[in-house]
Amino acid sequence: NAGVTQTPKFRILKIGQSMTLQCAQDMNHNYMYWYRQDPGMGLKLIYYSVGAGITDKGEVPNGYNVSRSTTEDFPLRLELAAPSQTSVYFCASSVVGPSSYEQYFGPGTRLTVT
Amino acid sequence: AQSVSQHNHHVILSEAASLELGCNYSYGGTVNLFWYVQYPGQHLQLLLKYFSGDPLVKGIKGFEAEFIKSKFSFNLRKPSVQWSDTAEYFCAVNGDGGKLIFGQGTELSVKP
Numbered sequence: 539n540a541g542v543t544q545t546p547k548f549r550i551l552k553i554g555q556s557m558t559l560q561c562a563q564d565m566n567h568n569y570m571y572w573y574r575q576d577p578g579m580g581l582k583l584i585y586y587s588v589g590a591g592i593t594d595k596g597e598v599p600n601g602y603n604v605s606r607s608t609t610e611d612f613p614l615r616l617e618l619a620a621p622s623q624t625s626v627y628f629c630a631s632s633v634v635g636p637s638s639y640e641q642y643f644g645p646g647t648r649l650t651v652t
Numbered sequence: 653a654q655s656v657s658q659h660n661h662h663v664i665l666s667e668a669a670s671l672e673l674g675c676n677y678s679y680g681g682t683v684n685l686f687w688y689v690q691y692p693g694q695h696l697q698l699l700l701k702y703f704s705g706d707p708l709v710k711g712i713k714g715f716e717a718e719f720i721k722s723k724f725s726f727n728l729r730k731p732s733v734q735w736s737d738t739a740e741y742f743c744a745v746n747g748d749g750g751k752l753i754f755g756q757g758t759e760l761s762v763k764p
Contacts, residue, residue: 569750571751578661578756578757580742580754580755580756581742581754583751586750588749588750594749596751628695630696632750634750639746639752640686640698643688643695643696643697644695645694645695646695
């Protein structure tokens with residue numbers, strides 16, 4: 539299994555540009571998540587999904603959109619990039635049950651908006 | 653609301669020193685607790701987890717953590733650190749709806 543994969547690894551955007559961060563998992567996990575990581579701030583949840591066709595906002599959703607048309611894929615879209623969106627973005631997946639909340643993380647996308 | 657607090661932002665140790673990183677949480681339901689590690693330039697990896705049973709949990713690379721319910725704590729320990737333990741460490745607790753709530757992270761620097 540490849541686990542959780544993310545593309546691209548690095549990206550530089552100009553203010554106002556748009557882009558989609560790709561995330562895929564091959565573990566048949568029902569839950570998927572997008573986080574952003576900023577120095578000293580830990581991980582903040584942007585959006586999450588409990589299954590195909592179902593998404594919900596996390597702690598910091600403004601400026602982002604998601605979709606989940608398949609179990610495997612969970613892309614994150616930035617419509618009008620702003621410098622405040624400079625961050626490292628991690629996608630994660632999990633199987634959520636009575637004794638399982640463990641999340642598996644992808645390698646991350648480092649995004650710079652200038 | 654659920655929250656996780658990690659007391660130390662940056663810890664500097666010499667090799668062979670003992671390590672204890674503090675983590676306190678607030679959550680009203682049944683807790684599942686985690687420690688994740690992020691080595692420089694890499695993604696988060698699970699170190700250990702607690703779901704139920706023995707409150708002393710052993711993880712990979714010689715790490716362990718103790719769940720103390722009365723103190724709402726889940727501190728991470730290692731008797732003797734190595735230079736390769738240099739990383740950022742995150743404590744997390746399960747939140748509602750399958751979410752994890754992460755602490756701010758503790759950066760550990762181990763001097764050779």
